[in-house]
Amino acid sequence: MSDMTSLPVTAADRLRLARLFGDLAVSAGALAMDVLSRAHIATQLKSDTSPVTEADERVEAHLLEALGRALPDLPIVAEEQAARGATPAHGDAFLLIDPIDGTREFLARSTEFTINIALVANAAPIVGAVSAPAQGRVWFAGAESFMADAAPGGALPAPQDWRRLQTRKAPTRGLTALVSKSHLDAETIAFMGRLAIADRMSVGSSLKFCAIAEGIADVYPRFGPTMEWDTAAGDAILRAAGGVVLDPAGAPLLYNKAQARYRNGAFVAWGDPASAAIS
Ligand SMILES: Nc1ncnc2c1ncn2[C@@H]1O[C@H](COP(=O)(O)O)[C@@H](OP(=O)(O)O)[C@H]1O
Numbered sequence: 502m503s504d505m506t507s508l509p510v511t512a513a514d515r516l517r518l519a520r521l522f523g524d525l526a527v528s529a530g531a532l533a534m535d536v537l538s539r540a541h542i543a544t545q546l547k548s549d550t551s552p553v554t555e556a557d558e559r560v561e562a563h564l565l566e567a568l569g570r571a572l573p574d575l576p577i578v579a580e581e582q583a584a585r586g587a588t589p590a591h592g593d594a595f596l597l598i599d600p601i602d603g604t605r606e607f608l609a610r611s612t613e614f615t616i617n618i619a620l621v622a623n624a625a626p627i628v629g630a631v632s633a634p635a636q637g638r639v640w641f642a643g644a645e646s647f648m649a650d651a652a653p654g655g656a657l658p659a660p661q662d663w664r665r666l667q668t669r670k671a672p673t674r675g676l677t678a679l680v681s682k683s684h685l686d687a688e689t690i691a692f693m694g695r696l697a698i699a700d701r702m703s704v705g706s707s708l709k710f711c712a713i714a715e716g717i718a719d720v721y722p723r724f725g726p727t728m729e730w731d732t733a734a735g736d737a738i739l740r741a742a743g744g745v746v747l748d749p750a751g752a753p754l755l756y757n758k759a760q761a762r763y764r765n766g767a768f769v770a771w772g773d774p775a776s777a778a779i780s
């Protein structure tokens with residue numbers, strides 16, 4: 502593999518990393534499912550009042566260990582470590598981990614939670630994997646985007662069982678919009694009021710990016726807060742499937758905002774870049 506610290510990485514490198522991330526996101530799913538199988542899930546509140554469970558901690562520790570072994574030169578910014586104030590110094594290239602995105606959904610025993618791993622280089626997410634353990638599915642992308650069925654705890658299936666993803670053109674009958682299940686704000690509702698929307702669905706976690714990448718939804722506006730680890734993997738998968746994730750000025754959402762503690766501003770994810778251009 503070419504040296505990650507001297508970018509750009511090749512398409513072949515990106516595919517190899519996408520397979521590694523996909524494999525790890527699927528295997529780590531067993532830890533989340535083990536915690537989910539218990540009658541009581543021990544939960545604590547972080548300083549930002551968001552919940553954290555034993556699943557978040559166990560999945561993160563597992564991924565830190567496995568990624569640290571596979572890619573020792575790449576610094577890792579991980580959600581629960583960051584919550585404890587432990588983020589490594591890094592340059593243009595680094596990894597992002599969200600061990601459980603949609604912790605509220607996990608606690609509600611919904612299937613709409615995900616494990617997220619991404620590589621950011623030059624402020625863009627260039628490789629990502631999202632697994633949904635309770636749905637037995639995984640999405641992963643380097644230069645191209647794929648999904649596959651994969652039982653948690655298993656391995657990423659072989660390429661003949663992958664489905665290549667491509668976003669759809671905006672339907673003339675109206676857009677399918679996706680919004681957060683747990684965090685919906687007035688600005689997001691107002692933005693949607695200016696679009697020709699046929700259907701609106703509430704979906705937890707980074708599954709919103711994946712659904713647009715699959716071509717079954719069109720737009721995901723997010724004006725409320727998110728962190729880079731919530732969005733990077735899904736953003737990588739959507740971009741590689743032909744979509745765009747834009748800030749309010751119409752520029753691609755930027756990553757590596759260490760000074761802002763990896764907090765994102767508002768963004769809108771689109772499947773069809775042409776509909777973004779006229780919104
Ligand atoms: N007030 C807030 N500050 C920062 N991030 C927030 C937030 N409210 C929600 N989020 C982010 O939104 C994510 C959930 O996304 P969604 O609402 O689309 O399901 C959460 O991920 P975690 O579950 O990993 O904490 C969390 O990071």
Ligand SMILES: [Mg+2]
Pocket residue numbers: 557580599600601602603604
């Ligand atoms: Mg999380």
